[in-house]
Amino acid sequence: MLHVKQLDIVLGKTTILKDVNLTVNGEKVVLVGPNGSGKSTLFRAILGLVPISSGSISIFGKDVRYAKGLLGVSTNIDEVYRIANLNVKDIIEIYCELKEVGNNKSLNMIKEFELEDTLGKRIYKLSTGQAKMVCNILALNQKAEILLLDEPFDNVDQSRRRRFMDLLQNGNFEILMSTHEFELLKNLKDWKLCFMLEGKLWGKFEVSQLDRLYVTKGKVEGALKVMDTSLGYFSITLDKGDVQVRSATNLSSLLEAAAE
Amino acid sequence: MIFKYFLKSILSNRSLWGWGVIFMLFWLMLGVFVFSSSVPVTAALSYVSSYYGIISLFSFSTIAISISYTLYYGSSSLAYSFRYTKLTASTYFLSLLGASSIMAIVMSTIMLAATSGLSSWKFGANLFPYQPLAALAISAIAGAFMMVLAMGLVLIVINYAGLKNITFIGFVPLVLSYVFGFGQLYTKIPEALEYVSPFTAISSLLYASYGGFKIPKVFIDPSQGTLNPWLLLVSLIVWLLVLSAIDTQLLRRIRARAIEEARQV
Numbered sequence: 001m002l003h004v005k006q007l008d009i010v011l012g013k014t015t016i017l018k019d020v021n022l023t024v025n026g027e028k029v030v031l032v033g034p035n036g037s038g039k040s041t042l043f044r045a046i047l048g049l050v051p052i053s054s055g056s057i058s059i060f061g062k063d064v065r066y067a068k069g070l071l072g073v074s075t076n077i078d079e080v081y082r083i084a085n086l087n088v089k090d091i092i093e094i095y096c097e098l099k100e101v102g103n104n105k106s107l108n109m110i111k112e113f114e115l116e117d118t119l120g121k122r123i124y125k126l127s128t129g130q131a132k133m134v135c136n137i138l139a140l141n142q143k144a145e146i147l148l149l150d151e152p153f154d155n156v157d158q159s160r161r162r163r164f165m166d167l168l169q170n171g172n173f174e175i176l177m178s179t180h181e182f183e184l185l186k187n188l189k190d191w192k193l194c195f196m197l198e199g200k201l202w203g204k205f206e207v208s209q210l211d212r213l214y215v216t217k218g219k220v221e222g223a224l225k226v227m228d229t230s231l232g233y234f235s236i237t238l239d240k241g242d243v244q245v246r247s248a249t250n251l252s253s254l255l256e257a258a259a260e
Numbered sequence: 261m262i263f264k265y266f267l268k269s270i271l272s273n274r275s276l277w278g279w280g281v282i283f284m285l286f287w288l289m290l291g292v293f294v295f296s297s298s299v300p301v302t303a304a305l306s307y308v309s310s311y312y313g314i315i316s317l318f319s320f321s322t323i324a325i326s327i328s329y330t331l332y333y334g335s336s337s338l339a340y341s342f343r344y345t346k347l348t349a350s351t352y353f354l355s356l357l358g359a360s361s362i363m364a365i366v367m368s369t370i371m372l373a374a375t376s377g378l379s380s381w382k383f384g385a386n387l388f389p390y391q392p393l394a395a396l397a398i399s400a401i402a403g404a405f406m407m408v409l410a411m412g413l414v415l416i417v418i419n420y421a422g423l424k425n426i427t428f429i430g431f432v433p434l435v436l437s438y439v440f441g442f443g444q445l446y447t448k449i450p451e452a453l454e455y456v457s458p459f460t461a462i463s464s465l466l467y468a469s470y471g472g473f474k475i476p477k478v479f480i481d482p483s484q485g486t487l488n489p490w491l492l493l494v495s496l497i498v499w500l501l502v503l504s505a506i507d508t509q510l511l512r513r514i515r516a517r518a519i520e521e522a523r524q525v
């Protein structure tokens with residue numbers, strides 16, 4: 001279980017995350033927001049890679065600032081796999097050992113995804129899509145109870161996307177996943193959905209209700225959520241409103257359409 | 261055993277082989293074939309011993325640079341791994357320490373073989389090391405010292421200062437090795453500093469183990485008495501222990517840094 005409470009992240013003089021609250025408990029949650037909305041910073045904060053300015057993050061009841069040896073968490077963020085200058089095979093072996101799991105499953109999955117030629121190469125020498133898939137595979141095979149997947153489908157080809165999506169759908173674990181692509185949501189029927197923009201997070205909604213979600217400019221009484229953005233207030237409502245969420249390709253275009 | 265991966269990584273580091281071994285062998289050849297023209301055969305063993313000591317010191321200092329960059333690129337990985345894997349700061353520290361010591365032994369073995377072979381050929385005399393095993397044991401401690409020094413310096417920068425100065429900090433052990441190494445050979449370093457400086461302790465102990473000589477207080481004037489090798493060894497080990505204690509504390513508090521922070525332009 002992941003619990004983010006009133007989280008603020010301020011780097012220098014820039015506020016990256018503002019009063020973020022989120023709980024992931026026995027569910028799969030997708031964060032949708034444009035580039036620069038703070039999704040990756042939220043992941044990095046959960047992983048202990050960014051100092052928390054105020055608020056708290058706990059995983060399995062433990063504050064991440066003081067966490068040690070929590071094996072039930074994994075991620076696909078590549079910067080955490082730079083422990084030594086070694087090839088992909090060695091990195092897989094190291095992290096499987098550090099997570100106390102065998103490496104056969106990961107190495108087999110590398111073959112299933114036709115990535116055998118990456119095994120002898122450093123991660124930084126792979127193409128962006130290959131590196132992303134290797135890190136996805138690393139995240140998936142560490143027997144984690146919660147997976148933190150930052151844009152797992154970026155630069156990944158359609159065939160591999162579909163196969164990896166199936167693995168995520170069928171896996172018995174919690175997921176917090178980010179994406180800037182609305183298109184992906186149609187494959188995530190049983191998932192929860194949060195919107196993220198300008199360092200703020202709104203949710204959770206049901207992805208299965210996506211066809212029924214609308215956005216309307218301004219504050220609407222009885223709205224599920226009211227989003228306070230630099231473009232003004234936007235209300236997320238059920239079954240009626242100005243713009244259907246489903247009709248947009250991303251959050252920015254959705255709000256722009258609602259603002260017109 | 262994460263140690264074996266660090267050992268593999270450090271042993272396969274081309275920069276380390278290039279600067280720490282090949283470049284030092286070049287220095288050694290200059291010393292044996294070019295700078296030795298005025299050295300009589302009777303003084304050859306002392307000359308060669310001091311050359312082995314200083315070349316090995318420079319060679320070990322390149323380990324420090326590699327360790328610095330390992331930490332620089334791995335800060336996020338370590339911040340994550342200490343939280344979400346079974347890796348502990350102590351395990352990581354000891355693994356890197358072991359790998360650095362073994363690399364130093366490998367380097368020292370090459371330097372011993374090259375020094376004795378080339379100098380014996382050049383001078384036409386038996387100039388083989390007097391106590392090669394002692395030289396290798398000191399090399400292991402020296403490699404460990406370079407690693408803990410580099411780790412301490414880099415962790416201070418990573419945790420408290422940002423990465424802007426990482427390039428400079430990474431070269432501090434190398435610069436100090438050159439300053440103290442040449443300083444000891446060509447100037448009169450105060451006796452207290454000879455005992456306190458781990459760099460002079462390393463080159464002095466290697467000198468003594470290669471040639472079997474007592475260590476002169478002043479190399480350019482050996483008549484001024486000798487240094488106690490056991491005190492030099494104790495000094496080096498104390499440095500190692502103190503820095504190890506500091507490093508493990510700093511490692512537990514490691515901050516993830518974006519490598520782009522190190523950009524200068």
